[in-house]
Amino acid sequence: MGRESNRIAVGGGRGSHYDVxxxxxxxxxxxxxLVVIAIIALLIGILLPALGAAxxxxxxxxxxSRLQQLGLGIQMxxxxxxxxxxxxxxxxxxxSLTVVGSLFGGKKGQLPFLGIDEVGAxxxxxxxxxxxFDVPPDDVDTNVELEPFExxxxxxxxxxxxxxxxxxxxxxxxxxxSFTLNDHSLDQNPYGDDYPTLVPGNGGRMPPVxxxxxxxxxxxxxxxxxxxxxDRESYWYDDGIAETSLSFLDGHVQMRVRVPEGQVxxxxxxxxxxxxxxxxxxx
Numbered sequence: 397m398g399r400e401s402n403r404i405a406v407g408g409g410r411g412s413h414y415d416v417x418x419x420x421x422x423x424x425x426x427x428x429x430l431v432v433i434a435i436i437a438l439l440i441g442i443l444l445p446a447l448g449a450a451x452x453x454x455x456x457x458x459x460x461s462r463l464q465q466l467g468l469g470i471q472m473x474x475x476x477x478x479x480x481x482x483x484x485x486x487x488x489x490x491x492s493l494t495v496v497g498s499l500f501g502g503k504k505g506q507l508p509f510l511g512i513d514e515v516g517a518x519x520x521x522x523x524x525x526x527x528x529f530d531v532p533p534d535d536v537d538t539n540v541e542l543e544p545f546e547x548x549x550x551x552x553x554x555x556x557x558x559x560x561x562x563x564x565x566x567x568x569x570x571x572x573x574s575f576t577l578n579d580h581s582l583d584q585n586p587y588g589d590d591y592p593t594l595v596p597g598n599g600g601r602m603p604p605v606x607x608x609x610x611x612x613x614x615x616x617x618x619x620x621x622x623x624x625x626x627d628r629e630s631y632w633y634d635d636g637i638a639e640t641s642l643s644f645l646d647g648h649v650q651m652r653v654r655v656p657e658g659q660v661x662x663x664x665x666x667x668x669x670x671x672x673x674x675x676x677x678x679x
Contacts, residue, residue: 557624578613
């Protein structure tokens with residue numbers, strides 16, 4: 397058929413032939429490109445909130461797992477030390493020895509008072525029950541990371557009564573742990589704890605607890621958001637809302653518990669107080 401076999405007749409007239417080898421590739425028009433871009437933007441707008449919610453839920457799951465781990469460690473510690481919670485005593489603001497709940501476990505923090513920047517992983521008592529490796533001595537200048545004591549939701553606070561640390565990005569870095577013991581209830585006093593709860597003011601054995609299913613023992617720092625008479629603005633889960641996750645004395649964990657505004661010692665979800673009428677003894 398010769399060269400004519402490579403040609404296709406397009407029209408009916410003479411010379412109306414199109415060379416296959418010279419065909420131009422197809423291309424999107426401007427309108428088609430704009431439509432594609434619009435569709436992609438719409439899909440991103442739909443998917444991003446879902447992805448953000450999935451990431452948030454994954455972090456919440458990690459918090460629950462770590463609280464379970466720490467709660468189990470506390471149960472073993474209570475068995476070994478005759479119902480005494482892990483505690484470490486340091487000189488308080490008035491010079492007398494006092495228990496600081498945040499020193500129960502974790503790493504060395506940054507605050508230059510109450511032993512926070514001095515008592516490191518070696519001396520924080522719960523560490524031996526949840527950490528599988530030997531931590532270095534406190535006098536060694538090293539940055540020890542203790543994952544079980546860090547909440548992936550830890551956003552610190554923007555209004556705390558710590559001189560020079562009024563705004564912090566992370567309680568884990570500043571205090572040494574994203575979690576704290578229930579060692580006192582809420583009060584108006586920024587220089588001390590007026591209402592000791594599960595840890596006596598001078599240290600020692602935990603008092604008898606009326607309801608272990610409702611009395612929290614370990615929680616994220618926003619549980620104390622309204623302590624010392626103010627609002628620390630520890631909003632870890634949602635902006636403008638104080639929420640926390642808690643481990644209870646019976647071993648169960650409750651996630652995303654709302655922390656009501658003000659000096660509220662008991663809610664439908666939890667209590668700071670070991671017994672009914674506990675606060676009456678401090679009047």
